Amino acid sequence: MASNQQAEPHIEIGSVMRDTNTGRIGVVQRGPDGLTCLRALSDDDCWEVDANALSSLTSVEMLSARVALTNYESRCRPKAQPAIVRHVRWTLTPDQEPDAEPSTYSMQCVVCSAGSERSEGWQEPQDWALGHSGRNPAHHTFRENITRPWRTFMRT
Numbered sequence: 001m002a003s004n005q006q007a008e009p010h011i012e013i014g015s016v017m018r019d020t021n022t023g024r025i026g027v028v029q030r031g032p033d034g035l036t037c038l039r040a041l042s043d044d045d046c047w048e049v050d051a052n053a054l055s056s057l058t059s060v061e062m063l064s065a066r067v068a069l070t071n072y073e074s075r076c077r078p079k080a081q082p083a084i085v086r087h088v089r090w091t092l093t094p095d096q097e098p099d100a101e102p103s104t105y106s107m108q109c110v111v112c113s114a115g116s117e118r119s120e121g122w123q124e125p126q127d128w129a130l131g132h133s134g135r136n137p138a139h140h141t142f143r144e145n146i147t148r149p150w151r152t153f154m155r156t
């Protein structure tokens with residue numbers, strides 16, 4: 001059984017393994033010069049390892065390592081978003097430009113939720129409410145809905 005040949009451990013880049021020299025667990029990475037490195041689960045610390053000192057984790061250790069790794073990556077994901085190159089202040093204001101959508105009005109019966117057509121004037125919704133009460137004498141309360149256009153602009 002004596003043999004000088006050491007079993008080559010199965011090392012897969014991206015897998016989670018233990019460095020038996022230090023006891024630390026990390027993600028296997030290919031470092032510079034082709035060396036094998038481990039990257040810590042909860043920060044960006046990397047260290048070189050002796051490939052022969054790597055061992056697999058138990059399934060329970062693997063599970064908690066994966067959880068730690070997922071937590072770390074989700075916390076750090078915003079760092080991978082595009083960088084902010086400048087700050088601008090946005091202002092919100094009612095849109096009174098010539099091409100703005102018109103303000104519109106409508107009435108809704110609070111009792112049965114029936115509603116008028118949306119109108120650019122007051123008259124039609126109000127006429128509708130009066131007619132609705134006439135047809136439904138117990139419906140006396142209405143909700144007025146006003147839709148106004150707004151716009152934002154960048155303050156330089």
Ligand SMILES: [Zn+2]
Nearest residue numbers: 109111112139
């Ligand atoms: Zn009604």
